[in-house]
Amino acid sequence: MKKDVVVLLGLILIFSCSPERGKQIGVTNVTKWKDDKKTAISITYDDGTINQFTVAKPIMDKFQMPGTFYIITGKIDGSQKGKFIGRPKEEIIEETKFTETNESNFFERASLIGFTGTTEGPDYHSRVGSLFEAGKIEEAYKLLDEGYSKIRTGEIKTLENEIFHHNSVDTTTWQDLKKYASEGHEIASHTVTHPRLAVLDEKNMVYELKQSKQDIEKFLGEKYTFSAECPYGTENERVMEYAHEIYPSLRNRMPEPYLEELNRSSNINPGESKKEYVQWQRGPLTNIGLDKMKEWVDTCVSHDNIWLVLVFHGVNGIGWEPRTGKELEDYFEYINDRREQIWVATFADVTKYIRERESAKIESVVNGKSIKVTLSSNLDPNVYDVPITLKTYVPKNWKSVSINKDRVIDEVKSDSLGNYITYSAFLGENEVILEENR
Known part of the structure; x- marks a missing residue:
């Protein structure tokens, strides 16, 4: 969905631009990717x-x-370290002698076999898991029985390291x-x-x-x-x-x-x-x-x-x-x-940005010689801490823009809808004031 804003028009200064382009002034959206990549x-x-x-x-x-x-x-x-949580392993291994693996005991046995302290235990665990996820349930049961049989008969050696x-x-x-x-x-x-x-x-x-x-x-x-x-x-x-x-x-x-x-x-x-x-x-x-x-x-x-x-x-x-x-x-x-053209970022940062963009609610008020952009979101700004990139359309005669009086954007760009700037903001910032920088 396009993240356009609701533009609330207050006392609007008449700017020298066409009606089509002028009506875009103040419209703000979050760019799809950070820095408009x-x-x-x-x-x-x-x-x-x-x-x-x-x-x-x-x-x-x-x-x-x-x-x-x-x-x-x-x-x-x-x-x-890794460990098995459950009944004594000797008890479970002994049970495998008399009862074949089935739906009721499968998860317990598959959990234990990697921690039996044996050379092939982790490998049996991995192969059993692969069969299970492939939907080959009966084959997984039989392979698990094979592994425990080898453990009981001493066909595979014991190790100290179980990681x-x-x-x-x-x-x-x-x-x-x-x-x-x-x-x-x-x-x-x-x-x-x-x-x-x-x-x-x-x-x-x-x-x-x-x-x-x-x-x-x-x-x-x-x-x-x-x-x-x-x-x-x-x-x-x-x-x-x-x-x-x-x-x-x-x-x-x-x-x-x-x-x-x-x-x-x-x-x-x-x-x-x-x-x-x-x-x-x-x-x-x-x-x-x-x-x-x-x-x-x-x-x-x-x-x-x-x-x-x-x-x-x-x-x-x-x-x-x-x-x-x-x-x-x-x-x-x-x-x-x-x-x-490419934003290279960690998996967490891209995830956060996308969620921030989708959750962001933005209102823009054009009043006199300023544009007030208000941000809100239901996400926790302490967790979702990646700055989003905002794109706001500004009057045609603005050549440089001041943001909250502490940042200046000198690069005013243009597209088919009018002149605009891009700038970063955090979800917790709440309010951004844009003014012409003279």
Whole structure:
């Protein structure tokens, strides 16, 4: 929907402009993207592996591009670790000897198997979860029975470390992450141990979601608990219901009526969507050429409603489907060369901006030689803290505009409706006064 305002006309000075253009004076709307850009791109990384920070982040810093890093908190020193919450594991394992896996015991067993302290336990958990989400329920039951049979008979070895996705080279600390956050990057949750949330029982699912959030809040602050990514890109309805109660925003799912989501597996052309916004996720896997990745950017620039969300994992050989630092440098330079049209921002900031724009109510009063713009919204301005960009039409003879007497906009632009300026404002700002700057 177009975010035009209600224009309340008070005592209006007669300006030297045509009636058609003159009647636009004072009309204010929120531009679709920050700074009136053509599109938005969010560069996100999953798993928090070391080369994301030592190789990819410096390249992004070079181009002044903020990134979003979804981290597995359980592998960072000082955090609460992964664990199974429930009955004694020996009791559950013993029961698998006599009772096959079924609907009544599946979630408990799938939750435990990764924490049996065995070499193949996490892998069985992951494969069982993949089958379950693919709708292959009976196959998931049988695979779980196979795993527990091997555990009972000692076919798979016992380990001390029970943390999923543990990697000895991932030495990033909370102190490091705090520094990265202070530099403008978003550090966000990817759960405690990166499990298949769809096959966890309620207690263990909630622990994975909440404990990760609590550790991030403890070490980085509440600001970084806004968005999360549930592992494996799950869109399981049960998981989404729980996760949306804990996090304001999920990269997995944003059920907004004005936004169409095209996930990484989608082959739908985003340019065909009639929605106000399209969140278009693309996974730059190892076998995808840079030319194809650059086409994604070109597609966004050729429309005005597409938000490209890039989902990276491995970098320089560490992590799943890795890209090289050289490839990233080439790609990010391509994006940077088009920054006049592209707003590059974190996943949280783009989410906030879109919601702020959709919720904003604006009234504009033209009175004498000033224009008063009043903002209101039902969102919490302490959380929704990304400045929105306002576009206000001004009299033709205004060559420079003063905003609240403390900012001056010298660039007055023009379109088919008249002369206008763009400027930033916060939801909590409430009132903005525009005057001709003499």
